[in-house]
Amino acid sequence: MKDLFDRDIEYMRISITDRCNLRCRYCMPAEGIEKVSMSRILTYEEILRICRQAVVLGITRFKVTGGEPLVRRGCPDLIRAMKEVPGVEQVTLTTNGQLLEPYLDELRAAGVDGINVSLDSLREERYAEITRGGKLQPVLSAIAKAKASGIPVKVNCLLQKDLNEDEYLAFAKMAFDQGILVRFIEIMPVGFGDAEEGMSNEEVLLLLREKWPELEPDERVHGNGPAVYMRIPGKEGAVGFISAMHEKFCDRCNRLRLTSHGRVQPCLCYEDAVDLRPALESRSEEKLRQALASAVMAKPAGHCFEDREGPEGKSMVEIGG
Secondary structure (H helix, E strand, C coil), X not given: CECCCCCECCEEEEECCCCCCCCCCCCCCCCCCCCCCHHHCCCHHHHHHHHHHHHHCCCCEEEEECCCHHHCCCHHHHHHHHHCXXXXXXXXXXXXXXXXXXXXXXXXXXXXXXXXXXXXXXXXXXXXXXXXXXXXXXXXXXXXXXXXXXXXXXEEECCECCCCHHHHHHHHHHHHHHCCEEEEECCCCCHHHHHCCECCHHXXXXXXXXXXXXXXXXCCCCCCCCCEEEECCCCCCEEEEECCCCCCCHHHCCEEEECCCCEEECCCCCCCCEECHHHHHHCCHHHHHHHHHHHHHCCCCCCCCCCCCCCCCCCHHHHCC
C-alpha cells in the first residue's frame, strides 16, 4: 500500500512485549519503567489477526521485537504461525542475545528468516556497564552458533561518545572476520537516548577508510531497512550505516511500528498513533484493516528530530525499538 507520499509501506515492526531483561542506558532507567498491564498486551492471536489484515494491504515483511521478545513465552511459536500466514514473505527477530542460544533450534525450526542482535561493546566490563548487568559471552556464542546454523545474522551497534566510540574498528573486524553484517546506528533523541551523544556515521566511515581504504559500496540486498553497506572485496561480511540523523532516509521509509499494547506508530518522531484496540474488540476484520490503512496514510513526509525531541515521556522499549 502506498502512503500519501507515494512510498510503498511493506514492513512492520511488531513489539510483543515491553519487558526486558536488560537496562541499557539509552533505552530505560536502571529501575526500569512502569510496565503495561498484561491484560493490555496483545495476545498472539490478536497479533496474527493484525498480520493477516496487514498482508491484505501489502505489508508482507515483519520484524518481531520487544522489549526483549524472547522473555515472552512462545515467541518461536508466534514466528512459526506468522510464517504460515498466506502472503507473508519474511519474519525476522531483533534480540539482545542474552537468551538467544537456547532458542536457536526452535527459531530455526520455526523458519525465522534472520536475527538482529543488539550489541554495543565487545568488552565484558563495558558491555555490563552499558546494559547494566548483561553478560557478553552468551551473546557472542549465540551469534557464532546462529551463523553456523545458517540463520542470517546482523549485529546492531550504537556508538556513543566517551563510552564505546573507540570500538568501531573491533566491530568492523568482527563483520569481516566472521562473515556477518554489522550495522552502525546513529542514536536518536527518543526517551533516554536524548541524553546520550552519538557518533555520526559519516565520521565512522571516514575512520574505517583510514584502516581499509579498499572499502567499496556493497550492492547486495541485505534486508528491508535503510542501511547503506560497505564491503572489502572478497569478504563475505559487510558494515552497514543507518544514519537517521545525518542522512535522513524518510523519503524511502517503508515501515510502521506496532506497540505491544496495540498502537500503530507511523513515525518515531511524533506522538500520533492509531489505536487498534477498538477494531480488535469489534471482531470486524474490515475495521481492523481500515485502522491499519489509516496508520499508513498518517505517515508524515519525514521526522524532525533535528528540530525537536522524540515522543515526550516515551522510551524505545515502549515503542518497540
